[in-house]
Amino acid sequence: MKRFLKIIYFSFCLLLTNSISVFGASAEKSVIRVNTTMQAFNLIQPWEKGAASTRLGLGAVLPNNKVLVTAQMVTDATYIELEKPDSSEKTSARVLTVDYEANLAVLEPTDNKSFLSDREPFLINEELAPSDQLEAWQFESNGTPVTTKITVSKAEVRQSFLETSKFLQVQANGPVQYRAGSFTLPVAKNNKLAGLLVSYSSKDQISSILPASIIKHFLSDIEDGEYTGFPNLGIMYSQTLDEQFREYLKLQKNEGGVFVSKVIDGASAAGNLKAGDVILEINNNKIDSRGNYEDKIWGKLSFSNLVRGIPFTGDSTKMSIIRDGERMNLSFKLIRRPTADYLIDPYMFDRGPKFSIIGGLVFQELSVPFLKLFGNDWRNRAPIKLLMAHANPEMYEKKGNKKLVMMTRTIPTPATLGYERLSTLIVTKINGIPIKDIKDVNTASKKPIDGQHRIEFESYPKLIFVDANLSSRVNKALENRIGLTERLK
Known part of the structure; x- marks a missing residue:
């Protein structure tokens, strides 16, 4: 019933938009520049952020003052700006809904609510088939529209953004020259939105397009204000x-x-x-x-x-x-398993890693982004214990683990003398308390045994001791130096 109501509501919005549309969508009036400043957290030193970077892309104007972009455009965004290509007028924007698995997001202006009032919203065209002629819309740096014709060849279910998530993608042939650093491009068929171009091989002249069928699924799901997301079979x-x-x-x-x-x-x-x-x-x-x-x-x-x-x-x-x-x-x-329910987070955007420090020993919850720090060949190069946990999370879930906590590194301090080389060790207990998530580390750190923190690991060295009073003094010094010694949410 919910699905039926969503489709009816979404169709009504499209009909309403169609009734007020006279000229139809165009590159000049239906495509908007999106400029994003992003800054991800440092996974090795989780108390700080990495260097800031920028990303330029194009979004599709939607009904009701909204803009559709790929999720990649807004990962770890600290500031998002919409820009009209024809006038260079700008305004700030915020993310309304994002689905990193489907690689889609919807934005809306924040300061100037009427910013898109002179734009022409896209209608959705789901009718794609092999040999269809499409147009990729973009702009020169001076705002001049550029249209590139490409031809649909086939479709396949493949990785979109995250390697663990596969969705239908349409492949189209034809040369596409990226203009003005555009990261994603709206693709139109008969002046209606047919998809978003998410990648392009200049060698093979092949474009990968996230099709309108996936986009419409995403948009119809958010219309009632409660986004449930695409289901997982599992x-x-x-x-x-x-x-x-x-x-x-x-x-x-x-x-x-x-x-x-x-x-x-x-x-x-x-x-x-x-x-x-x-x-x-x-x-x-x-x-x-x-x-x-x-x-x-x-x-x-x-x-x-x-x-x-x-x-x-x-x-x-x-x-x-x-x-x-x-x-x-x-x-x-069919249900969707929330990302928070995974033992090992498959991705981590828009938040910092959860961590807790005891005297210089850094504890974190294991995540796939952390495993990827071991390089492109991380499935072979990461520590075997961590890879086994990633491949068989049920081993720990059956023990009651909500997350898998590891000691990622050792900061050299007076409290960690002799432990400087210890890293990437799975933690089982601290002060006799089983460690099921990072909050347990914080709880256990307040209950030393005979003035010592007793820290147990799954593998060698199995057990270490850290002076509790010295650790407390070190933590205060670290807090003054690095700003914080824990992030539990």
């Missing part, structure tokens, strides 16, 4: 191409299906699917042995589009499966 799966494997699973000769190797707690599949199940159909769409279904427009697409890109959170999905050799049908609701 499984790991394997293809069923091997003949012996297929025989073991009791798959028929011309039958497809994917093998569920793992079910993630807290997501839609939990309590509905089981490891060992074979998914044959989703909402009457047959799934082949590679995990694809036949889309009526794009041909073969990953089945994840059926459970993430098309339905809304709260919608029901139907599946035909094989379980223990028996065929059965399932029906269950």
Whole structure:
């Protein structure tokens, strides 16, 4: 019902906009410059921020004084500015809604509420197909509109912004020259918004476009003021191409299906699917042995589009499966697992890392951004214990861990003499108190045992002691020097 009301409300807004639109969208009146200043936190020294940087992009003007941009444009933003290309008039803006997984965000002016009143809002055009002609709209530095024609070739479900999130993307061919440092470009079909160009390969002359279908899903979800986001199925799966494997699973000769190797707690599949199940159909769409279904427009697409890109959170999905050799049908609701519920945060934007310092020992909650500090090959170079925790979070969740706390580094102080080389150690207890998240570190630090902080780790050196009184004096000195010794929220 909520999905139905959202679609009706969103359609009404579009009809209302269409009724007052005379000339239709254009690069001159429907595209706005977005200038962002951003500053991320330092993950190694979490009490401070890194260097500030700027990003320039283009946004699509929407009804009701709003602007659509990619989420990449507003990551860790400290200041956002909208600029009219034709007059260079500017005003500040704020983020209304952002979904980093879908790579979409909506902005609105803050100081000048009527800033967009002379602009022409886009209508949405979801009707994309191979061979369609699209136009990428951008501007020269002097504000002159530039239109580049590109041709749709295919679509696929692929990584958009975060490597853990995959959504439908449309591929288009044709040379696109980025003008005036634009980071993202609105793409139009028949003067309606067909998508946002999110990446371009100059070598192959191929553009990747976040299509209007995903954009409309996002916009219709926020219209009632309560954004629920795209649902997560929450499984790991394997293809069923091997003949012996297929025989073991009791798959028929011309039958497809994917093998569920793992079910993630807290997501839609939990309590509905089981490891060992074979998914044959989703909402009457047959799934082949590679995990694809036949889309009526794009041909073969990953089945994840059926459970993430098309339905809304709260919608029901139907599946035909094989379980223990028996065929059965399932029906269950799709949900979105909040990022805060993950043992290891998959991403971290717009906030600093949670941390606590005891006498110079720095404790943090493990996150994927921290693992990426070990380089592009972090999956092989990061400490093995941390990688195992990332691959198998259920090992710790079953113990009651909300987050995985580690001692990331040691600041040389009088309290940490002899411990300077210790780093990236998973913490199990402090002063006898089990450490389930960073707040437990703060609580335990106030309860020393016989004047000592007793800190236990999962691996060598297993146990260390730090003088409590000396640690307290060191913390006060550090607070004067670096500003703060904890961030718990």
